[in-house]
Amino acid sequence: MAAAPPVQLSERVFLLPGGVNVVLVVEGRRALVIDSGQGKEGARRVRRALEALDVAPCAILTSHAHADHFGGHARLLRRWRVPVHAPPIEAELMRAPFLEPVYLAHGAAPAPELLGPWFMAEPSPVDALLAPGHAHIEGFDLHVHDVSGHAHRQFAFEVDDVLVAADAVFGPAVLERYPLPFGQDAARQAAAAAWVGERRVRLVVPGHGEPDAPAVLGQATVAALERVRRAVTEAVDQGSVEAPGAIGAPGTDAEWVESHEILARVAAALDVPEVDLARWHLDHTTVQAHLQALRQDGRLRPRVRGHRLAWGPA
Ligand SMILES: [Zn+2]
Numbered sequence: 001m002a003a004a005p006p007v008q009l010s011e012r013v014f015l016l017p018g019g020v021n022v023v024l025v026v027e028g029r030r031a032l033v034i035d036s037g038q039g040k041e042g043a044r045r046v047r048r049a050l051e052a053l054d055v056a057p058c059a060i061l062t063s064h065a066h067a068d069h070f071g072g073h074a075r076l077l078r079r080w081r082v083p084v085h086a087p088p089i090e091a092e093l094m095r096a097p098f099l100e101p102v103y104l105a106h107g108a109a110p111a112p113e114l115l116g117p118w119f120m121a122e123p124s125p126v127d128a129l130l131a132p133g134h135a136h137i138e139g140f141d142l143h144v145h146d147v148s149g150h151a152h153r154q155f156a157f158e159v160d161d162v163l164v165a166a167d168a169v170f171g172p173a174v175l176e177r178y179p180l181p182f183g184q185d186a187a188r189q190a191a192a193a194a195w196v197g198e199r200r201v202r203l204v205v206p207g208h209g210e211p212d213a214p215a216v217l218g219q220a221t222v223a224a225l226e227r228v229r230r231a232v233t234e235a236v237d238q239g240s241v242e243a244p245g246a247i248g249a250p251g252t253d254a255e256w257v258e259s260h261e262i263l264a265r266v267a268a269a270l271d272v273p274e275v276d277l278a279r280w281h282l283d284h285t286t287v288q289a290h291l292q293a294l295r296q297d298g299r300l301r302p303r304v305r306g307h308r309l310a311w312g313p314a
Pocket residue numbers: 064066069150151167207
């Protein structure tokens with residue numbers, strides 16, 4: 001299948017549309033590559049776009065270390081060994097990509113379903129750590145912003161009047177398909193989405209889906225995260241169903257809801273379609289992130305009893 005041609009979004013910014021958005025920042029015959037998509041397909045898309053625009057890459061910038069965003073790095077680097085830039089922490093995951101399936105599997109040896117290209121990329125070197133603020137990279141000027149939360153560290157890149165926000169925001173169509181958007185630090189994720197929504201740029205490029213105005217993507221993401229937070233809160237408020245007649249009664253065992261039951265209730269409340277084992281691990285991580293955020297806010301607290309992790313009112 002022929003890849004869609006690059007779409008020029010501003011003087012220097014070109015979008016390579018696909019399942020995962022990749023961006024080229026072009027000056028003269030040189031380009032910065034922002035993210036590389038997933039594995040072989042992602043690298044091929046970048047290579048074709050570079051050829052179509054007749055430019056050579058001079059660095060690869062990484063928004064965050066999820067395999068679908070840096071999975072093409074290794075292949076590109078075999079052809080062009082340019083410096084790779086990445087946020088701290090994420091850099092370690094890129095050097096040892098086995099850690100992504102490992103953390104999704106709570107540290108245990110991951111199931112084979114977690115070892116595919118969506119979860120485990122080829123390792124990539126990282127030559128320089130990014131930091132928020134003005135950046136001057138290989139002669140290119142741009143701004144780096146901290147939009148962490150979806151990943152533990154995630155950076156957005158502002159070039160011209162375009163913000164390449166990666167997975168800090170999701171478009172309405174993506175959120176309809178994934179009503180439980182993945183996140184690792186739910187409080188910071190909500191703050192980052194709100195920040196993107198207020199940013200004074202013309203266009204925001206999300207990690208997946210169509211570029212749009214900041215307010216459209218920011219507000220859609222904030223609303224989706226609020227729905228998840230509400231669903232998690234309500235899942236705990238309903239109390240245990242194992243103690244009939246005492247559902248959620250204060251001060252009783254019935255107010256504690258087992259962690260996996262919370263995930264099932266949240267999925268039902270949000271109409272999340274049935275998932276496979278790999279997707280379950282993503283959803284589980286997301287719900288845990290929201291539970292931790294609610295604990296930080298003094299709303300909920302965890303307890304382990306009878307070898308069951310349960311959550312109840314704080
Ligand atoms: Zn991601």
